[in-house]
Amino acid sequence: xxxxxxxxxxxxxxxxxxxxxxxxxxxxxxxxxxxxxxxxxxxxxxxxxxxxxxxxxxxxxxxxxxxxxxxxxxxxxxxxxxxxxxxxxxxxxxxxxxxxxxxxxxxxxxxxxxxxxxxxxxxxxxxxxxxxxxxxxxxxxxxxxxxxxxxxxxxxxxxxxxxxxxxxxxxxxxxxxxxxxxxxxxxxxxxxxxxxxxxxxxxxxxxxxxxxxxxxxxxxxxxxxxxxxxxxxxxxxxxxxxxxxxxxxxxxxxxxxxxxxxxxxxxxxxxxxxxxxxxxxxxxxxxxxxxxxxxxxxxxxxxxxxxxxxxxxxxxxxxxxxxxxxxxxxxxxxxxxxxxxxxxxxxxxxxxxxxxxxxxxxxxxxxxxxxxxxxxxxxxxxxxxxxxxxxxxxxxxxxxxxxxx
Amino acid sequence: xxxxxxxxxxxxxxxxxxxxxxxxxxxxxxxxxxxxxxxxxxxxxxxxxxxxxxxxxxxxxxxxxxxxxxxxxxxxxxxxxxxxxxxxxxxxxxxxxxxxxxxxxxxxxxxxxxxxxxxxxxxxxxxxxxxxxxxxxxxxxxxxxxxxxxxxxxxxxxxxxxxxxxxxxxxxxxxxxxxxxxxxxxxxxxxxxxxxxxxxxxxxxxxxxxxxxxxxxxxxxxxxxxxxxxxxxxxxxxxxxxxxxxxxxxxxxxxxxxxxxxxxxxxxxxxxxxxxxxxxxxxxxxxxxxxxxxxxxxxxxxxxxxxxxxxxxxxxxxxxxxxxxxxxxxxxxxxxxxxxxxxxxxxxxxxxxxxxxxxxxxxxxxxxxxxxxxxxxx
Numbered sequence: 001x002x003x004x005x006x007x008x009x010x011x012x013x014x015x016x017x018x019x020x021x022x023x024x025x026x027x028x029x030x031x032x033x034x035x036x037x038x039x040x041x042x043x044x045x046x047x048x049x050x051x052x053x054x055x056x057x058x059x060x061x062x063x064x065x066x067x068x069x070x071x072x073x074x075x076x077x078x079x080x081x082x083x084x085x086x087x088x089x090x091x092x093x094x095x096x097x098x099x100x101x102x103x104x105x106x107x108x109x110x111x112x113x114x115x116x117x118x119x120x121x122x123x124x125x126x127x128x129x130x131x132x133x134x135x136x137x138x139x140x141x142x143x144x145x146x147x148x149x150x151x152x153x154x155x156x157x158x159x160x161x162x163x164x165x166x167x168x169x170x171x172x173x174x175x176x177x178x179x180x181x182x183x184x185x186x187x188x189x190x191x192x193x194x195x196x197x198x199x200x201x202x203x204x205x206x207x208x209x210x211x212x213x214x215x216x217x218x219x220x221x222x223x224x225x226x227x228x229x230x231x232x233x234x235x236x237x238x239x240x241x242x243x244x245x246x247x248x249x250x251x252x253x254x255x256x257x258x259x260x261x262x263x264x265x266x267x268x269x270x271x272x273x274x275x276x277x278x279x280x281x282x283x284x285x286x287x288x289x290x291x292x293x294x295x296x297x298x299x300x301x302x303x304x305x306x307x308x309x310x311x312x313x314x315x316x317x318x319x320x321x322x323x324x325x326x327x328x329x330x331x332x333x334x335x336x337x338x339x340x341x342x343x344x345x346x347x348x349x350x351x352x353x354x355x356x357x358x359x360x361x362x363x364x365x366x367x368x369x370x371x372x373x374x375x376x377x378x379x380x381x382x383x384x385x386x387x388x389x390x391x392x393x394x395x396x397x398x399x400x401x402x403x404x405x
Numbered sequence: 406x407x408x409x410x411x412x413x414x415x416x417x418x419x420x421x422x423x424x425x426x427x428x429x430x431x432x433x434x435x436x437x438x439x440x441x442x443x444x445x446x447x448x449x450x451x452x453x454x455x456x457x458x459x460x461x462x463x464x465x466x467x468x469x470x471x472x473x474x475x476x477x478x479x480x481x482x483x484x485x486x487x488x489x490x491x492x493x494x495x496x497x498x499x500x501x502x503x504x505x506x507x508x509x510x511x512x513x514x515x516x517x518x519x520x521x522x523x524x525x526x527x528x529x530x531x532x533x534x535x536x537x538x539x540x541x542x543x544x545x546x547x548x549x550x551x552x553x554x555x556x557x558x559x560x561x562x563x564x565x566x567x568x569x570x571x572x573x574x575x576x577x578x579x580x581x582x583x584x585x586x587x588x589x590x591x592x593x594x595x596x597x598x599x600x601x602x603x604x605x606x607x608x609x610x611x612x613x614x615x616x617x618x619x620x621x622x623x624x625x626x627x628x629x630x631x632x633x634x635x636x637x638x639x640x641x642x643x644x645x646x647x648x649x650x651x652x653x654x655x656x657x658x659x660x661x662x663x664x665x666x667x668x669x670x671x672x673x674x675x676x677x678x679x680x681x682x683x684x685x686x687x688x689x690x691x692x693x694x695x696x697x698x699x700x701x702x703x704x705x706x707x708x709x710x711x712x713x714x715x716x717x718x719x720x721x722x723x724x725x726x727x728x729x730x731x732x733x734x735x736x737x738x739x740x741x742x743x744x745x746x747x748x749x750x751x752x753x754x755x756x757x758x759x760x761x762x763x764x765x766x767x768x769x770x771x772x773x774x775x776x777x778x779x780x781x782x783x
Contacts, residue, residue, distance in 0.1 A: 218444055341439070397445075401452045404424045405652050 003059040005078040006066065007162065008050035020047070023201075027071040027173040033235050034065050063166065068232050070199050071176070072168030076151075080158045085119065088159045089131040092150055095163040096132055096139070105142035106132065110152040117154045124152060172201030174234045179203040180283035180313065181240075181276045183268065186223045186341070189287030189316055191230055191333040192324050196315040197285045198233050205279060206230075206237055206387075207272050209244040214348070219341040227387045228394065229333045236388045238279075242271055243381040247374050248348050254368040261353040262362050263369070265295050265304040270371070271378055273308040283311045289324065290317050299356040306359055407719045407764045411606075412554055412583060412697055412755035418608040421653045425610055428645035436642050437631065446644050453651035457615060460658045462593045466620060469634045470647045473614035474582040476627075477601030478505040478548075480616060480638065481578040484624030485546045485599075486513050492574070493543030494518045499531050499560070501737040502550055503580055510548075519543075528690035529558025529741050533568060546576045551584035555724040555737040555753060557689045557697030559588065566596030576622060582606055586657040586664065587694050598622045604646070608757070609653035613646040664758040668695035671756050671765050678769050682776060688738050688751055696757065699724065699738070701750030705779050710752045713779065717771035721754045 008031070010024065028045050031052070035041045040055035041062065052062065052075075059077055066075055079095065081087040096106060108128045110121040119127070128150070129141045153160040182194040184206040194204050208223040224239055231237045247267050251260050272284050288296045295304065305312055316324055328334035390398075408416065417425075428449070434442030436450050451465070458465040471477045486496065498510055500522040510520045521539045523531040531549070540547075547569060549560045562579060569577050578599040584590055585602050592600060599622065604613030618624060618637070630639025657664070672695050679685045684703040702710060707723035714721055724738070738748040754768070 216439065217441065218439070397448070401449055404428060404449070404648055405453060405456055405655065 002080060003077045004054055004080040004160070006052040006054070006059065006062065006075050007078055008052065008066070008075045008168075009073045010048070010050070010071065023071065023173055023176050024050075026176045026201075027069070030069055030071070030173050030175070030235065031066070034069060035062060038062060066168065067166075068169065069173075070169050070171035070201065070233060071173035073170055074165045074167050076162040076165050078160050078162045080160050083114070083117065083154065083158050085124070085127055088124070088152065088161065089128055091159075091161050092128050092152070092163075093132055093135045095150065095161065096136070096148065099148050099163055100136070100139075101147065102138060104147040105140050105145075106148045106150060107141060107143055107146040108132075108150050108152060110154070112154040114154050114156050124154070128152065169199065169233075171199035174198050174201060175203040177201030177203075178282045179205065179280065180285045181272050181279075181281045182206050183272055183284065183286040184208050184223055184226065185287070186219055186226065186337065187287065188328050188334060188337040189289060189292075189324055191226045191287075191331070191337065192327045193285055193287040193315045194230050195233065195327065195331050195333075197313065198230070202283075202285070203234065204230075204237060204285065205240060205275075205281065207240045207242060207275055209242050209268055209271075211243075211245040211248050211348075214245065214248065216341055218339075221393075222336060222339055222341055224387055225336055225394070226333055228389055229331065229336065231387055232389050233331075236386045239385050239387045240275060241383040241385075242275075242378055244268075244378065247369075247378060250369050250374060252348055255365050257350040258352055258354045259357060259362060259365050260348065260350050261295055262300060262303050262357040263366050264348065265300070266307050266362070266366065267371070267374070269304055269312070270307045271375060273310050274375065274379060275382070276310060283313050284308070285313045285315065287316055288314045289319055289321070292321065294353040294355045297355050300354075303357045303359045303362045306362075407760075407767060409719060409721045409754040409756055409760065409764075409768065411757040411760075412753065413722050414605045414611065415608045415757055416759070417605075417610055418653060418656060421609055421649045421656070424652050425645045425649040428648045432644055432648075436644060437633070446642075449648060450642055450644055453648045456651045457654055460654055461617065462591075463617060464620065466635075467617055469616050469618060469637050470642060470650075471601075471614045471616050471638055472612050472643070473605065474503070474580070474601055474603035475505040476638075477582075477603070477614055477616040478503065478578075478580055479509050480624060480627050481576075481599045481601055482506065482509040482546065482548055483513065483627055484637075485576045485578065486518060487625035488623050489545040489576070493541075493545045495521070495541050495544045496546045496548065497521045497523065497536065497539050497544060498548040499523045499525060499550070500740045501525050501529060501553055501555075501558070502548070503554055503582070506548055506550070506580060525558070525737075525740050527742050528692070529553055529556055529737060530561060531565075533561065533564055536565065537568060540572060540575070544572070544575055546578060548578040548580070550580040550582075551590060552581075552588060552694040552697070553737055554583050554697075555751070556699045556741070557583075557694035558737070558741075559693055562590075562597065563595065569596050583694060583697070585654075586661060587668065587696050592617055592619075599624070604650040604653060607653055607657045608759075609650040610646050613643065613650040615647075615650065660758065665695065667758050668756065671760065671762060672696070672698065674762060674765050675754070675768075678772075682772075684776070684780075686743075686747060686750070688741070688743065697753060697755045699751055699753045701747060701752065702776065702779060703750065704746070706749050707752040709779070710750075710775065713775040714768075714771055717774070719768055719771050721752055724751050724753050 024045055032043050038057045040057045042053045044051050079091055081091045108125045110124040112121050151162045177200055180202050182204040184190045197204055206227045210220050227237050227239045251264055255263050432446045432449050434446040436443055436447035454468050455465045458468050514520050523535050525531055569575055576598045577596055579597050581590055581600045582603045586607055598619045600617040602615050605611040626637050628639045633639050633642055675698050679687050679700055686701050688699040711721055711723055738751050
């Protein structure tokens with residue numbers, strides 16, 4: 001028994017009407033890109049299904065790759081056996097055993113494209129059904145709502161059988177919903193916000209503010225490593241490092257302490273928006289959750305958001321911290337995110353920031369700093385790189401470690 | 406020179422030593438330091454922990470580095486006793502445990518804990534009935550060794566685990582120092598809560614080891630300090646030692662099947678040889694660890710045999726090295742029902758995968774000589 005193919009169902013995609021074609025193409029591109037490293041694998045698709053033919057590649061790692069791709073509702077491993085009823089019986093029994101639950105019911109659903117085969121679909125249904133019932137007590141055939149449906153297809157090249165359905169991530173293929181800029185600090189929340197945006201088909205580019213020497217090289221590396229973690233859902237993610245030292249120093253010098261946080265955030269928002277405009281993005285995404293910290297009250301959001309009319313998306317706005325942590329653990333960003341490095345949000349944090357800043361006052365205080373000049377210089381020093389799952393630095397580190405271990 | 410005292414300690418593997426050296430030279434930062442050098446050490450330490458966890462099929466949060474078996478046993482026993490002292494102060498162990506266990510128990514007894522020492526049969530095994538009768542409402546810990554260090558006897562861990570399923574609040578601690586890589590030990594599926602390992606028993610550096618603590622089980626730390634090892638074992642981490650330990654464990658586990666066969670072949674050869682010598686008693690039970698045989702020549706003190714073989718360049722022990730300079734060096738054999746005189750004749754040979762069948766043959770001919778030589782003084 002050998003898994004020869006993984007059959008992918010689109011799910012929500014199927015309801016997208018005219019756009020469907022574009023979505024499927026995008027998904028095909030994402031799947032193909034992700035499976036590129038498996039030489040023998042061939043991906044093909046039609047309106048209803050996508051087929052990943054393994055041609056001898058091991059199914060297990062490929063299944064786990066497919067688990068990371070958005071736009072896949074579910075997929076089924078398909079097993080091929082020789083064209084004989086005995087072989088089919090053996091395979092079906094083994095597959096049912098793997099999916100066994102006490103008191104379960106099942107149904108065999110046969111299709112036959114090879115009409116020269118000695119039995120017709122009814123014969124095959126009956127023979128395989130009887131074989132399973134004989135092999136296992138406490139299991140019965142049921143035509144309506146069975147626990148498990150076994151799909152059997154008799155083709156020229158053999159009999160193809162599938163039982164398991166593996167739930168995919170759901171969502172929409174990354175890139176099918178346009179591009180947004182993710183404000184990535186290095187905390188727990190922003191990677192989760194990025195993940196959720198990608199899940200709805202958004203392509204994201206990560207924008208990170210870096211204030212050496214107040215923030216460390218490790219903090220920058222942590223942000224890149226978090227991006228690398230997210231890239232498993234997208235292939236590669238653009239990482240944009242924006243120098244922020246001068247801005248923070250000037251704000252610290254010129255702006256009253258309790259308003260410095262608000263104005264710092266406004267500068268970040270302006271810069272992100274400008275980068276978005278230059279790079280043809282359509283939205284800004286951040287990890288804000290209502291009431292979590294001083295900058296995440298509605299009053300603060302109003303004062304900060306006032307610098308732009310671009311949609312600022314906050315996927316976590318009504319999510320509790322514990323639920324955010326659960327997702328972070330699930331996407332493997334939590335452990336990285338809790339490493340204790342100062343980031344640019346904490347290092348200049350005033351002792352008592354305004355939780356209810358007044359927009360008018362904010363605008364008045366902001367006059368003390370050279371907004372345009374500061375922005376120009378920051379944008380000039382911007383560094384852009386592509387980050388995949390394996391950054392060069394990490395690859396080298398892992399190689400060094402592997403040599404030692 | 407033939408080294409047949411691998412249960413006392415092993416020779417460090419050259420590639421493991423090379424790792425120890427490279428890590429000492431390149432990753433000397435303190436894993437708690439914030440700078441790049443510290444960060445690299447921290448990552449390397451995490452990677453080592455992960456490797457050990459994967460090799461044992463457990464999660465890396467369940468592995469804590471220690472300095473070796475003695476520390477591990479002390480931590481498991483006293484850590485449980487302190488953590489659970491408000492719930493009960495009764496502990497069950499066997500009468501043939503390693504001194505690290507027995508002495509910890511005696512220390513606790515002096516402080517008011519109640520300890521039950523289970524007797525063992527001629528195979529060195531405890532009785533499940535006796536264990537079941539000994540379990541009480543205030544029992545907090547059952548502590549047993551997987552493989553006896555003197556005789557290679559095996560405890561029925563699986564059956565004990567099944568019995569303890571009915572006592573979910575009792576910690577089940579297993580001293581696995583002599584067992585790792587020698588017998589199958591399934592931590593993931595079994596009821597074992599705490600298992601103790603020591604690096605120098607499998608060709609890692611001295612002063613290295615780790616303890617497995619099943620997630621959800623709590624121990625009080627014995628060494629308080631800077632929060633290392635999630636606060637369970639404080640003190641600056643031994644990064645080179647721990648990396649070398651992880652490597653050594655990988656080498657051990659990767660070659661497990663090959664090693665098992667090799668160890669068994671040597672054991673078979675030795676047992677067949679001893680069977681023909683009518684003045685030799687083999688104390689190791691038939692079913693025991695594949696790398697230890699404990700035997701004695703009738704009426705000859707073990708010490709004499711050790712020194713006689715040493716003249717031939719062969720290094721063995723009078724049972725356990727940890728206690729062999731003291732009088733009570735033969736407690737496991739005595740507990741198995743042998744007379745003092747018989748027990749005093751005991752010596753232990755213990756081999757490893759780096760020994761060969763040729764060495765076993767050389768050992769045999771040396772014993773032949775010693776055997777006939779000692780006949781005259783009998």
